[in-house]
Amino acid sequence: MPELPEVETVRRGLAPHLDGARLVEVEQRRPDLRFPFPDDFAARLRGARIGVLTRRAKYLLAPLDTGETLVAHLGMTGRFTIEEGGGPDTPGLFHHAAGADPKHTHVVLTTDRGVCVSYNDARRFGYMTLIPTAQLGMSPYFKGLGPEPLDERFAPATLIHAFAGRRQSVKATLLDQRVVAGLGNIYVCEALHRARLHPERAAGEIGVAEIKRLVLAIRTVLSEAIAAGGSTLRDYRSADGALGYFQHAFKVYGREDDPCVSPRCSGVVQRIVQGGRSSFFCGRCQR
DNA sequence: CCCACGACCTGTGGGC
């Protein structure tokens, strides 16, 4: 799935088409994604005007003039695609979800500007819901979320506090959205490499100087990834169909058995499994 | 409370 940089890239691609637009048609093609759609989902969206699209963690948020906010999570394979000047199934239309199988297009929004925005999700780990805007912060989706890593409120003190006494690995701790919001498997691996921290280190045993390196590494890798339009491995594309290219800047992710690219490091990238997910790291410069 | 693990789905790529 898209992690924070990919979701942010999708938001930036959708915003020019959706900010301030009215939804004139909403098509919901199945009763559920990961969870059932809320009751009368399409009817509650139809006719609504969207305010300014935002992002929190890996969620996209579209506030509506009905008092509700459309909340969308892309799961692993969720993709929003913009299709201008024709319906979602118009033959010959350019980038028909840019390679996505149309049988997995589950929601199609049409705006008063003649733009179709379709949601395609092969694995259906994503979901959409509607929450009263005034209650967003107290909703179960957002209540426990940690700080945005690119917000100044995310600081060494955040992790010093979260790591204290924690025996869980630093890898698993950073994947915990209650600690810091928006990181996923790729960017945790990349940030730990930049901070020269071994993914199996217990969070509680990481020192203050190391935490400072880690906070900087997280900020840097996310900022660079957003600037590159995210990472495209297989499914991910931005809303306008563009490929991200940050994957070319990976230093460890997906590079098992390749040489470590750190200056003056002669190590080799290895892969281990932690909590059922692959961790890539260099055992020589990450300690 | 903490943590590890299976479950949820479908597609793809590698090895044989």
Add this chain to the structure above:
DNA sequence: TGCCCACAGGTCGTGG
């Protein structure tokens, strides 16, 4: 070529 298994960017629920 074809089949089968491992694995994939994320969470959520369960059970120890």
